[in-house]
Amino acid sequence: MAQYVFAVDLGGTTVKLGLFDSEGNVLDKWEIVTRKENNGEKILPDIAKSIQDKAAEKSIAKEDILGVGIGVPGPVDSKGTIYKAANLGWDVFNVSETLGDLTGLPVKTGNDANVAALGEMWKGGGKGFNSIVAVTLGTGVGGGVIIEGKLVAGSTGAGGEIGHIHVEDNEKISCGCGKKGCLEQYASATGIARLANERLAQDDMPSVLRDADKIDAKAVFDAVKDGDRLAVEVAEIFGMYLGKGLAAVAAVVNPEAFVIGGGVSKAGDVLFEYIEKNYLKYAFHGTRNAKFCLATLGNDAGIYGAAKLILE
């Protein structure tokens, strides 16, 4: 008898959904709009309806559905309670219970970055490992910690918030979180652009970045690949902060591998030169064996991870 899992990746604009078989193969993928009006009260009913419609369309009986996994954009503890999701207008409530009541199905909920990490370990860049830390270098720096196949959600859903590890004592500018000197201020796409602009302003060293339309992480790492000296200096600073932060992470959970994703990771293997060398500079000897790999699932990591919440 075939069995199925529904996977949901809830974003601020769209909800990605996936239908999986019990082997973890994607049978279908689709999207619906995230309706945020009235504090997002329609979001979970919309998702429940979309799941029921799909089950009807595919003639899948309720008893053949193992459950629904969902990743949501906010801190979620291991019981499925979300501690506010400002982006959706949501306050504190139990997502697993609410969506469970709406669908009549078992539901498991995780934070979106954590769930994507689980996806990457299952079917992506972290495949073959059992304990990884996924590092998302995007607008901010996110993380997902997986130990022996299980997500570390954190007691109040803040597990894997590695972008807010303090790595610089002399920072003058505040991070979005209100603190000063967070990893995110240097290793995110935004942080890299800032490091580049600061370096450019420092003196007149020639650099292709001076003629770039836009100073962003892509421009910096393209310049690094072309051997641009100033861009290489920026990459070194980025690598120093990220290496320092990941060494701290390793001293806590000693993962087998770090899986690097997010927009910045599109730069590819060139990143590792700067991250690994600096990681080794700060890492405790017992954690030096950690591997570094690139995330490979892109925007699908969320639904893979959500399916895995049920199939684990």
Place this chain on the structure above:
Amino acid sequence: MAQYVFAVDLGGTTVKLGLFDSEGNVLDKWEIVTRKENNGEKILPDIAKSIQDKAAEKSIAKEDILGVGIGVPGPVDSKGTIYKAANLGWDVFNVSETLGDLTGLPVKTGNDANVAALGEMWKGGGKGFNSIVAVTLGTGVGGGVIIEGKLVAGSTGAGGEIGHIHVEDNEKISCGCGKKGCLEQYASATGIARLANERLAQDDMPSVLRDADKIDAKAVFDAVKDGDRLAVEVAEIFGMYLGKGLAAVAAVVNPEAFVIGGGVSKAGDVLFEYIEKNYLKYAFHGTRNAKFCLATLGNDAGIYGAAKLILE
């Protein structure tokens, strides 16, 4: 039918053993000498014999023994493989398998600091919590990370090595691990003594510490309790480093509580004034709710935790 667990806390000088019932009550405690000659080849046979003798003495049948839990002084992964224990003369091998063969009983093995953490959560300062980080402030700074009741051993046994989180960029002196600026260099008993000596040498500020027979962590915190201004400054520096380090830990695993043990913790609640305030200065807002408590089991934490390895 009564069931039993044997618990072993293997140290460099003595082996502490305990006999527990399946409810976690200690029925007996005893010690044997750790015989380290010939690369510690006698240690596990000695332990096996001591367990068998005790079972015979108490007329406990083999089928009524649930298993043997053991904490060992070195990095151990979740499968029971130890990655060298220089202190015992041991190289890499699987402790659980070896002691299992010797006793004919199921064996679970953990790193001693990690196992003590498990003990503290089960029956000590961390009782009632499910996810804690135990922090041992002794000669060095050790740690044990427990997430939802399970130890995070680490992929090569280096989980919880929080004493080697980098917290100071400007350190000139090397840590025992070879790096510079590790948390252990400031927050251990040794580190506190050093901070005090450095502060005393800095100027002529009066302090009771100038007349102390010995400048150690106890003398510093005794002076703090008496309102000694210089000692308070030292405590602030200690708290700043420890707060910074624990904030990094919290950004990774977001525990419910930190349980502070080791020799330095004998100073008592006065420590929290300096740790908590500084923790809040560096902690990501989603992790600010962490509780701070004192370890309470002292030298018995190891056997409690070892018993819990089997009873979990």
